[in-house]
Amino acid sequence: MQYEQPLLTIDLVVFAFHQEELSVLVVKRDACPFEHHWALPQGEINPTIDVSLEAAAKRHLKQLTGYEALYLEQVQTLGNQQRDPRGWSVAIVYYCLAASSQVLSGKSLQWIKINDIVGMKLAFDNHQVIDSCLQRFQNKSLYTSLPLFLLPEEFSLTELQKAYESILGFKMEKKSFRRRLLEAGFLEKTGNIRRAKHRPAQLYRLTSLQPYFFPRIIEGVRDSKNVE
Amino acid sequence: MQYEQPLLTIDLVVFAFHQEELSVLVVKRDACPFEHHWALPQGEINPTIDVSLEAAAKRHLKQLTGYEALYLEQVQTLGNQQRDPRGWSVAIVYYCLAASSQVLSGKSLQWIKINDIVGMKLAFDNHQVIDSCLQRFQNKSLYTSLPLFLLPEEFSLTELQKAYESILGFKMEKKSFRRRLLEAGFLEKTGNIRRAKHRPAQLYRLTSLQPYFFPRIIEGVRDSKNVE
Incomplete structure (x- = not known):
């Protein structure tokens, strides 16, 4: 049996550090x-251009932001009668x-800090979509090198630790965090x-664009006295 | 821009115990x-009947097998130019x-043991679909009560342990497994x-249709001498 098919889109939750916050x-x-409302970037599949869902997602991201997706992950598919008035x-x-420096921002394109998103009016079920992606990204950040994909090409170990702490929402012990990252x-x-405010910092880069999986999850400091 | 939309289906990987094997x-x-080929059950969304993707999946399962889905989980969405010749x-x-006893089986409907699926010719990318669902189900079985959803309404603790062992592919120590399950x-x-071959066994049932999450994952026995 052939029914009229539902509307089908690819929705993108693009994370970056903007003003040092996720x-x-x-x-x-x-x-x-939802004309004139803020919304997640979305796009259709163009069957003559896109070879796969992932290719379609990458194409929309590129067209919208100029950014080549270094990391892209499917989280879920939502579908029902209510989410779109059409x-x-x-x-x-x-x-x-x-990496936020690579991404353009304009009048119709904005970075919103995760903590500011909560109070914003967004189109469709975009809040639910963002929540599920944030949860997946935070969970994966506990045991992978994914936070490094948000950094510029060159970064210091302090910037790297701040990235993890900002995503995970807790502080980590500097010495053991660095040892773990460097040993990986x-x-x-x-x-x-x-050369910044403090003493000069060595800069690092990733040797691979494959996410690294740590054997144990990253933990926060139990005692705030351990935090520098 | 409006393109001709891709074909859209819901594909179902239905797990059950058949002849004591997953x-x-x-x-x-x-x-x-793929006419006359074996394939996973699939169906379209009927926008006038189905209120959501999950409702559509449940409807197809019910129509096909007579079975009310006690547990249903979305795993992934596949989409590309190659997977369907159309x-x-x-x-x-x-x-x-x-629960396999609840499901009808006929000439055009069959249970295939997980180990026999590998060598079978299936339609589309069904092997890939089954692999991803099996992996998700096995991972979740390590720390949830999901294997109990495959058992009949009344079951013994021995049947319960066999269910876990069959899904996970390793043996467990009887005493600690039972203590853990009963304490949960x-x-x-x-x-x-x-009253079976061995001594009579107490029968149990689930008190809730919500999956239970164990605080620690289930482990196999390290020493085969411990297995009864």
């Missing part, structure tokens, strides 16, 4: 429904990690040094 | 493509757990006793 990209809608609608949801073998010194 | 339900296709196709994949509080005695 943020999500939103676009201002220029069409109904009728039955299905959204295949991906989250992607962006996915970092190399670039030879460059950054 | 098995998957396949149906014989009666239409092209063109761009998207499958939203769910696995469901069935989701089992109650039915008052009935089954």
Whole structure:
């Protein structure tokens, strides 16, 4: 039997650090429904161009932001009668990690800090979509090198630790965190040094674009006296 | 922009115990493509009947097998140009757990043991779909009560342990397994006793249809001398 098919979109939750805080990209809608509302970037599948769902997601991200997705992960597919006033609608949801410096921002394109998203009016069931992606990303950050995909090409170990702490929401003990990251073998010194407020910091880069899985999850400090 | 939309289906991986082994339900296709091939049950969304993706999945399961899904979980959505010879196709994949006694089997409907699936020719990318669902179900069985959803309404503790062992592929130490399951509080005695080959066994049932999450994962016995 052939029915009229539901609307089908790919919805993107793009995470990046903006002003040192984990943020999500939103676009201002220029069409109904929810015209002039902020919403997650979304796009259709173009069967003549896209070879797969992932390729379609990457194409929309590139067209929208100019950014090549280094990491992209499918989280869930939502579909029901209510989520779109036009009728039955299905959204295949991906989250992607962006080094924020690579991403353009304009009048109809904005970074919203995770903590500010909560009070915002967003189109469709976008709040639910963001929540599920944030939860997946936080869980994975406990045992992978994914937070590093949000950093610029060169970064210091302090920036790296701040990235983990900002995503996970807890502080970590500097010495054991650094030992663990360096022993994992996915970092190399670039030879460059950054001179900031404090003493000069060695800069590092990733040796691989494959996420690294730690054998044990990352834990926060139990005693705040241990935090520098 | 409006494109011709991809084909959209819901694909179901139905797990049950058949002849004491974890098995998957396949149906014989009666239409092209892959006519007369065994395939996973699949169905379309009917926008006038189904209120959500999950409702559509439950409806197809019910129509096909007569079975009310006690547990249903979305695993992934596959979509590309190659998986269906008719063109761009998207499958939203769910696995469901069935108490096998509740499910009808016929000429065009069969249970295939997990170990026998490997060598079988199946339609589309069904092997990949089954693999991903099996992996998810096995992982979740390590720390939840999900294997109990495959048992009949009344079961003995021995049957329960065999269910876990069959899904996980390793043996467990009887005493600590039973203590753990009974302490979790989701089992109650039915008052009935089954008289089998061995000594009579107390029968139990679930007190809740919500999956229980164990605080620690279930482990196999390290020393085979401990297995009864």
